[in-house]
Amino acid sequence: MARSVSDSDSVRRHNRGLLLGALRANGPQSRTALAGLTGLSHASVTAIMQDLLAQNLVEELVEPRSDDARGRGRPATLVGFARQAAYVALFEIDVNKARLSLIDYAGVLVDRTESEISPSTFRETPPHQFLGQKLDHMIARNAKAKGALRRVAISIQGILDRDGSGLQWSPLTGLAGMPFASDLAESSGLPVTLHKRGRLLAEGTRWLDPDLQDASVATVFVGSTVAMGLSLHGQIMGRGDDGATEFGHMNHTPGGALCRCGMRGCIEAYAADYGVLRAAYSVPETAAPAPAVPAQQYESLIQRAEAGDRNFTHAFNLAGRAIGYGLSRMLAMFDPSHILIVGPGARALNLMRPEIEAALSSSLVCKINGMPSITGHMDEKEPVFRGLMMKTLSDVDQTDFAALPAIPTQKRAAG
Amino acid sequence: MARSVSDSDSVRRHNRGLLLGALRANGPQSRTALAGLTGLSHASVTAIMQDLLAQNLVEELVEPRSDDARGRGRPATLVGFARQAAYVALFEIDVNKARLSLIDYAGVLVDRTESEISPSTFRETPPHQFLGQKLDHMIARNAKAKGALRRVAISIQGILDRDGSGLQWSPLTGLAGMPFASDLAESSGLPVTLHKRGRLLAEGTRWLDPDLQDASVATVFVGSTVAMGLSLHGQIMGRGDDGATEFGHMNHTPGGALCRCGMRGCIEAYAADYGVLRAAYSVPETAAPAPAVPAQQYESLIQRAEAGDRNFTHAFNLAGRAIGYGLSRMLAMFDPSHILIVGPGARALNLMRPEIEAALSSSLVCKINGMPSITGHMDEKEPVFRGLMMKTLSDVDQTDFAALPAIPTQKRAAG
DNA sequence: ACATCTTTTTTCGAGCACTAAAATTATTGC
DNA sequence: GCAATAATTTTAGTGCTCGAAAAAAGATGT
Numbered sequence: 001m002a003r004s005v006s007d008s009d010s011v012r013r014h015n016r017g018l019l020l021g022a023l024r025a026n027g028p029q030s031r032t033a034l035a036g037l038t039g040l041s042h043a044s045v046t047a048i049m050q051d052l053l054a055q056n057l058v059e060e061l062v063e064p065r066s067d068d069a070r071g072r073g074r075p076a077t078l079v080g081f082a083r084q085a086a087y088v089a090l091f092e093i094d095v096n097k098a099r100l101s102l103i104d105y106a107g108v109l110v111d112r113t114e115s116e117i118s119p120s121t122f123r124e125t126p127p128h129q130f131l132g133q134k135l136d137h138m139i140a141r142n143a144k145a146k147g148a149l150r151r152v153a154i155s156i157q158g159i160l161d162r163d164g165s166g167l168q169w170s171p172l173t174g175l176a177g178m179p180f181a182s183d184l185a186e187s188s189g190l191p192v193t194l195h196k197r198g199r200l201l202a203e204g205t206r207w208l209d210p211d212l213q214d215a216s217v218a219t220v221f222v223g224s225t226v227a228m229g230l231s232l233h234g235q236i237m238g239r240g241d242d243g244a245t246e247f248g249h250m251n252h253t254p255g256g257a258l259c260r261c262g263m264r265g266c267i268e269a270y271a272a273d274y275g276v277l278r279a280a281y282s283v284p285e286t287a288a289p290a291p292a293v294p295a296q297q298y299e300s301l302i303q304r305a306e307a308g309d310r311n312f313t314h315a316f317n318l319a320g321r322a323i324g325y326g327l328s329r330m331l332a333m334f335d336p337s338h339i340l341i342v343g344p345g346a347r348a349l350n351l352m353r354p355e356i357e358a359a360l361s362s363s364l365v366c367k368i369n370g371m372p373s374i375t376g377h378m379d380e381k382e383p384v385f386r387g388l389m390m391k392t393l394s395d396v397d398q399t400d401f402a403a404l405p406a407i408p409t410q411k412r413a414a415g
Numbered sequence: 416m417a418r419s420v421s422d423s424d425s426v427r428r429h430n431r432g433l434l435l436g437a438l439r440a441n442g443p444q445s446r447t448a449l450a451g452l453t454g455l456s457h458a459s460v461t462a463i464m465q466d467l468l469a470q471n472l473v474e475e476l477v478e479p480r481s482d483d484a485r486g487r488g489r490p491a492t493l494v495g496f497a498r499q500a501a502y503v504a505l506f507e508i509d510v511n512k513a514r515l516s517l518i519d520y521a522g523v524l525v526d527r528t529e530s531e532i533s534p535s536t537f538r539e540t541p542p543h544q545f546l547g548q549k550l551d552h553m554i555a556r557n558a559k560a561k562g563a564l565r566r567v568a569i570s571i572q573g574i575l576d577r578d579g580s581g582l583q584w585s586p587l588t589g590l591a592g593m594p595f596a597s598d599l600a601e602s603s604g605l606p607v608t609l610h611k612r613g614r615l616l617a618e619g620t621r622w623l624d625p626d627l628q629d630a631s632v633a634t635v636f637v638g639s640t641v642a643m644g645l646s647l648h649g650q651i652m653g654r655g656d657d658g659a660t661e662f663g664h665m666n667h668t669p670g671g672a673l674c675r676c677g678m679r680g681c682i683e684a685y686a687a688d689y690g691v692l693r694a695a696y697s698v699p700e701t702a703a704p705a706p707a708v709p710a711q712q713y714e715s716l717i718q719r720a721e722a723g724d725r726n727f728t729h730a731f732n733l734a735g736r737a738i739g740y741g742l743s744r745m746l747a748m749f750d751p752s753h754i755l756i757v758g759p760g761a762r763a764l765n766l767m768r769p770e771i772e773a774a775l776s777s778s779l780v781c782k783i784n785g786m787p788s789i790t791g792h793m794d795e796k797e798p799v800f801r802g803l804m805m806k807t808l809s810d811v812d813q814t815d816f817a818a819l820p821a822i823p824t825q826k827r828a829a830g
Numbered sequence: 831a832c833a834t835c836t837t838t839t840t841t842c843g844a845g846c847a848c849t850a851a852a853a854t855t856a857t858t859g860c
Numbered sequence: 861g862c863a864a865t866a867a868t869t870t871t872a873g874t875g876c877t878c879g880a881a882a883a884a885a886g887a888t889g890t
Contacts (some may be wrong), residue, residue, distance in 0.1 A: 003436070005454040006421075006429040007877050008846045014421040015847080021418070032867055039420040041849050046869055048847095073866025074856040159783050168783045230748070237652070239750035239780070249779040250747035251740060261779045325666060329744045332665035333645070335654035364664040364676045365654070368574050368583045406846080422848050423875045430877085447838060456878050461840055488837020489885040821875075 012048075015040060017402035019048055020057075023081060024390070024397055025213065028061055030076030049079060051407050057085045057105070081106040086400070087145040088392045089135055091154040092385060093117070095172060095224060095292060100134045102142055103389055105396070111142050119291075122174025128183035135188060150400060152184060152192045153392040155200055155384055157225060159246065164194050171225065171260055195391065196244035197221070197384055202229020202236055204387025205340055205377075218336040219383075220247065220323065222345025224293065225260075226268040229387075232334065248272070250329065252322045257285035270322035271352075273298045273344065279315035280304075295344065302348050313351065320352030324359025331365050331372070339374045342383055346376035427463075430455060432817035434463055435472075438496060439805070439812055440628065443476055445491030464494060466822050472500045472520070496521040501815070502560040503807045504550055506569040507800060508532070510587060510639060510707060515549045517557055518804055520811070526557050537589025543598035550603060565815060567599060567607045568807040570615055570799055572640060574661065579609050586640065586675060610806065611659035612636070612799055617644020617651055619802025620755055620792075633751040634798070635662065635738065637760025639708065640675075641683040644802075647749065663687070665744065667737045672700035685737035686767075688713045688759065694730035695719075710759065717763050728766065735767030739774025746780050746787070754789045757798055761791035 004010075015038070022037040023029060029037065035045045052058045061078040085105040092099045094117070102111040113134060122130065131154070139146055158170030165182040167175050185192040201219040206212050214234040221227040228247030230237045239245055248268035249261055256265030257275060269275050269285075273293040278285070280301055305312035327339065341349050356374065360366045377383070419425075430453075437452040438444060444452065450460045467473045476493040501520040506513060509532070517526040528549060537545065546569070554561055573585030580597040582590050600607040616634040621627050629649040636642040643662030645652045654660055663683035664676055671680030672690060684690050684700075688708040693700070695716055720727035742754065756764050771789065775781045792798070 003429070003433055005433060005877085006426045008426075008848090009877090011421045011423075011426060011847060011876090014418070018418055018420060030867075042868070043850080043870085044848060050869095071866070072858055072864075074868075076867060159780070169779070228748075232652075237647075239746075239748065245749075246747040246780055250744050251778055254740060254774070254777065259779075263777060263779050263782065265777075266779065325669065329665050330748060331654075332661040333643075333654065333745060333748060334652075334660075359666075359669070362669065362678060362680075363666055364584070364674075364678050364681065365574070365661050367678065420848090423846095423877090424848095426847095426876055445838075457839070458841085458879080459877055462877085465840095486837070487835075487887055489839075489887095491838060 012406055013402050015044065016048055016052070016404075017398045019045065019052070020397040020402060021394070023058070023079070024394060025207075025210070028078040028080030030078055032076060034079070051404075053079075054407050055401075055404060056082050057401055057404075058082055083108060084144065084148060086150045086396050087142075087148050088151045088153065088389075088396065089138060089149060090385070090388050090392060091131060091134075091152070092388065093154060093156050093172065093175075095157075098130075098134070100138055101385070101389075102138055102145060103393070104145075105393070107389060107393060110145065111138060113138060117172070119173040122172070122178075126180070127175055127178050128180035128187065131180065131184055132187050135184070149190060150396050151392055152188060152190050153388055153395075154181065154192065154194050155197050155388045156194055157197050157227070160194055160196060160244070166194070169261070193392070193395070195388060196227070198227030198247070199229045199236065199244035200384045200387030200391065201227065201342060202231045202387070203391045204383035204385070205229070205342070206231060206234070207386055207390045208377075208383065212338060215338055216334070216336040217338045217340060218327075218330065218334070219340045219342060220327075221343040222271055222319075222323070222341060222348075223298075223343035224273055226271050226323070226345075228330075230334065230336070232336070237334075247326060247330065250326050252325055258287065258289065260289045267322045267326045271319040271345070273301075275322075276301055276315045276319050276348075279318050280312045282311060298344055299347070302351065305348070305351050316348055316351035317355045319345075319348070320355030321359055323352060324356035327356065327372075327374075328360050328363040328366065331360070331363065335365070335369070336372070339372050340377055341374060342377045346378050349374075349376040427821055428817050430459065431463055431467070431819075432813045434460065434467070435812040435817060436809070438473070438494070439809060440622075440625070443493040443495030445493055447491060449494070466819075468494075469822050470816075470819060471497050472816055472819075473497055498523060499559065499563060501565045501811050502557075502563050503566045503568065503804075503811065504553060504564060505800070505803050505807060506546060506549075506567070507803065508569060508571050508587065508590075510572075513545075513549070515553055516800070516804075517553055517560060518808070519560075520808070522804060522808060525560065526553060528553060532587070534588040537587070537593075541595070542590055542593050543595040543602065546595065546599055547602050550599070564605060565811050566807055567603060567605050568803055569596065569607065569609050570612050570803045571609055572612050572642070575609055575611060575659070581609070584676070608807070608810070610803060611642070613642030613644045613662070614651060614659035615644065615799045615802030615806065616642065616757060617646045617802070618806045619798035619800070620644070620757075621646055621649070622801055622805045623798065627753060630753055631749070631751040632753045632755060633742075633745065633749070634755045634757060635742075636758040637686055637734075637738070637756060637763075638713075638758035639688055641686050641738070641760075643745075645749065645751065647751070652749075662741060662745070665741050667740055673702065673704065675704045682737045682741045686734040686760070688716075690737075691716055691730045691734050691763075694733050695727045697726060713759055714762070717766065720763070720766050731763055731766035732770045734760075734763070735770030736774055738767060739771035742771065742787075742789075743775050743778040743781065746775070746778065750780070750784070751787070754787050755792055756789060757792045761793050764789075764791040 018038045022034055031045045035042045058079050059082045061080050083104040083106040088103050090101045096117055098117050099114045104110050158167040161168045166179040170176045181192045181194045201221050205219045216232045219229045226248035228245045230245055249266045251265050252267045253265040257269035259266035259269035274289040277293055305316050433453045437449055446460045450457045473494050474497045476495050498519040498521040503518050505516045511532055513532050514529045519525050573582040576583045581594040585591045596607045596609045616636050620632055620634045631647045634644045641663035643660045645660055664681045666680050667682045668680040672684035674681035674684035689704040692708055720731050
């Protein structure tokens with residue numbers, strides 16, 4: 001049964017979720033504003049808000065509003081998330097470092113630690129132990145969060161197994177095959193969720209610009225890997241339940257360049273930093289990919305291409321061609337209204353754009369519907385972090401807190 | 416606002432829809448069975464059913480159940496759709512013929528007409544006029560349906576424009592650019608919906624096998640064109656709101672074989688009947704595609720390939736390779752649990768399978784998750800018709816009838 | 831033929847969440 | 861202080877679901 005029965009319980013859950021979602025997306029609001037935002041009546045907003053206040057999920061803000069913003073009537077009292085209502089721990093695991101952030105329910109960064117990662121890290125310390133130690137340390141340092149920590153979310157690269165407990169494959173050594181999410185869940189007693197970085201890009205982008213909130217967006221990360229997050233009408237889409245794509249490992253050329261994943265001809269093998277590097281220095285396509293490309297080296301590739309050096313412009317042309325045909329193939333299946341390029345590769349968008357557009361213009365859908373708009377966004381880290389944070393806090397809102405039972409109303413005090 | 420507020424009205428709509436959907440998917444049922452199927456309480460099923468009966472949407476069946484099927488207690492009274500509650504008119508427009516079927520609310524075929532179509536048909540008669548005449552004729556012959564006709568749905572090939580009122584491109588001459596859906600809606604006074612044939616394949620397949628109802632299925636039609644319908648967890652997905660893909664026109668080889676759509680290297684240009692024909696007889700890839708390939712000619716291609724003729728097996732190898740890489744690229748974005756090949760090309764699946772699997776095995780996702788199961792289904796016409804019918808009847812259920820207002824309950828007759 | 835058993839269906843009363851409209855509250859402006 | 865204005869809360873009423881119990885409709889047994 002895909003749909004389940006609707007009753008007054010599901011109504012309450014839905015409308016509480018609506019209210020929490022409106023606060024999450026728009027920040028602290030007055031009850032009247034929330035009524036307008038959600039479509040609920042003022043009476044219902046009041047009733048629901050009384051429960052949320054009683055459950056200490058939200059609190060009334062006493063803000064000395066600037067004098068000129070004051071109107072005539074009774075001033076509105078803004079309601080916002082109660083910071084201490086919940087905490088979430090967010091791991092961002094990258095090829096060379098891992099970062100753990102403790103976030104409160106209002107989305108404020110409470111504490112953060114960062115550690116170096118090397119290919120040997122997870123061979124020496126099993127991943128669930130490594131993460132468990134960081135988490136314990138973080139909890140020990142923040143007594144407040146101890147009882148209120150609700151979720152652990154991990155951003156990771158690779159292919160998740162179907163139940164989301166671990167990775168089937170990862171560019172990071174020592175992670176594949178370890179069910180570290182479920183291990184960590186067991187040792188910490190908390191729900192632990194695993195998120196592909198590409199998917200978080202899509203999620204993070206949605207929160208950047210309100211226009212993108214309900215739009216269909218394909219967000220392509222170009223950097224040390226190539227990844228894509230996809231949202232359709234505000235719904236995250238993709239492979240598996242968690243919604244993530246393997247755009248970077250979509251085949252571009254059969255039997256083509258060697259990819260870090262071991263296959264041949266993946267888009268990533270042409271468009272990720274190591275692919276461009278390899279092509280720029282005329283290293284054979286079948287040579288093993290460089291393990292990591294420092295940021296400044298990638299930057300110098302861009303600069304030499306911008307200076308007009310043929311080998312370098314050629315390398316970016318190949319990258320653009322791979323991305324362009326990948327997008328054209330994706331567009332045969334979906335029709336996003338926005339295509340965003342993020343990550344270090346966004347710096348090179350202008351170098352790649354001619355080949356991207358050439359590839360797109362050879363497809364029927366672009367001939368019919370016209371060229372989609374492709375824009376670059378320069379910041380890499382924040383979309384992922386923001387996506388991880390907003391996704392996790394939204395999960396707390398909708399899964400944990402929207403489902404809380406109502407406070408029984410005592411029909412006028414018994415005399 | 417993506418989500419809208421939930422109230423008792425939406426609860427009723429939802430649960431009525433649940434009940435109608437259970438009847439649609441499982442046929443006539445007893446109230447008790449419906450309670451189990453939907454999760455509603457017996458009391459609610461009774462209450463909702465009283466409304467549905469009063470509104471003449473369903474009726475109790477008096478069926479002389481076979482003696483051995485009888486149990487001990489009070490026998491169940493089955494409830495089924497009232498046939499005359501609604502009618503829908505379904506057009507299936509193909510390259511060489513158009514078929515109009517009149518279906519009653521229980522899904523029984525009431526009347527059907529079929530007419531030849533030639534490339535000149537829609538040049539001589541504008542499509543909305545052509546369809547309008549057929550429809551008027553059909554209504555005139557079936558007096559019963561006159562007042563109860565609720566929807567007109569049209570199955571078509573090509574690319575729909577964004578609002579679904581017409582086609583931006585079509586392999587059928589004279590249809591592109593004509594807003595015939597809205598014209599017909601205006602002249603008939605009925606809602607007219609346009610559906611890509613590829614999308615109906617996905618819809619029709621879902622109703623064939625209950626297992627597929629909530630599964631993720633990619634249905635690939637191979638024949639005079641190549642098309643794909645995609646459903647994810649029972650939700651139809653794809654380009655645009657109506658959910659349809661352009662899989663056939665996904666690029667396979669940059670600058671490759673000339674496709675009927677005018678572009679180069681589309682999957683269809685290799686895998687549709689004309690593509691195989693062209694390759695089998697070593698006609699240059701850039702030669703104009705044959706306008707139509709008779710069924711027996713395609714069949715003879717298969718037979719000569721099965722007999723081992725090199726040119727012919729090679730042609731099917733190219734077709735399989737195009738489909739295989741197309742699927743591998745699709746799988747980078749989505750992860751259907753079933754892949755079905757339907758249409759005339761299903762006959763040739765065994766000829767194409769080795770190349771399909773070779774292409775798939777060169778992709779990371781297949782290496783990790785294993786090869787998806789690919790099965791052939793021989794019947795072409797019925798999935799499309801079934802999909803069109805079930806989709807349209809479900810629309811009537813969920814859009815028209817689930818939203819009907821409740822019958823006011825008179826609190827015990829006034830004394 | 832009649833009482834008993836079994837299963838389906840309906841009835842009844844309670845609970846809950848929503849809404850509209852009225853009442854209340856907090857400020858500003860004069 | 862009093863009117864005007866705008867935000868919030870209270871009140872009364874409606875519609876939906878559910879659980880429990882009652883009613884209905886045959887089948888079975890003596």
